[in-house]
Amino acid sequence: MTMIKVSEEYIAYQKLLVANIYNWKDKAACISLSSTQDFFDNKDSNLHNLSKRYCQKCPVWRECLYTSMVNQELYGLWGALTPKQRKTYFNYILKEATNKNISFKYWSKELNEVFVEYCTPEKVSEYFNFSV
Numbered sequence: 001m002t003m004i005k006v007s008e009e010y011i012a013y014q015k016l017l018v019a020n021i022y023n024w025k026d027k028a029a030c031i032s033l034s035s036t037q038d039f040f041d042n043k044d045s046n047l048h049n050l051s052k053r054y055c056q057k058c059p060v061w062r063e064c065l066y067t068s069m070v071n072q073e074l075y076g077l078w079g080a081l082t083p084k085q086r087k088t089y090f091n092y093i094l095k096e097a098t099n100k101n102i103s104f105k106y107w108s109k110e111l112n113e114v115f116v117e118y119c120t121p122e123k124v125s126e127y128f129n130f131s132v
């Protein structure tokens with residue numbers, strides 16, 4: 001996965017993120033399972049099954065995916081996507097940012113806005129051709 005360098009702006013966004021959504025995990029549909037081995041299973045098929053069971057009815061799906069993208073989470077199920085899917089989608093968002101002439105060398109307000117825009121059910125469903 002392409003790593004975006006940390007900057008002062010990135011740290012400010014991290015603080016903002018934590019302030020805004022610090023308790024979203026309490027509303028997670030997977031709250032009883034999120035710390036179990038199942039959620040960090042290496043097999044994509046197992047994660048897909050969990051995604052169908054939990055993520056599709058999760059009220060904090062968007063926050064979950066956005067958080068995983070901002071933190072570049074490498075493991076587990078986040079926002080209905082497996083690590084492989086998130087890597088693909090992350091690179092797709094960076095490509096879209098490039099098309100908008102937004103640099104992804106450092107985290108910026110503009111780059112953050114692209115991530116917010118693309119962490120929506122509509123965009124993810126369109127990209128992967130499935131409903132979330």
Ligand code: SF4
Nearest residue numbers: 028030055058064079
């Ligand atoms: S979207 Fe899925 S992985 Fe994320 S909190 Fe909801 S149920 Fe858990």
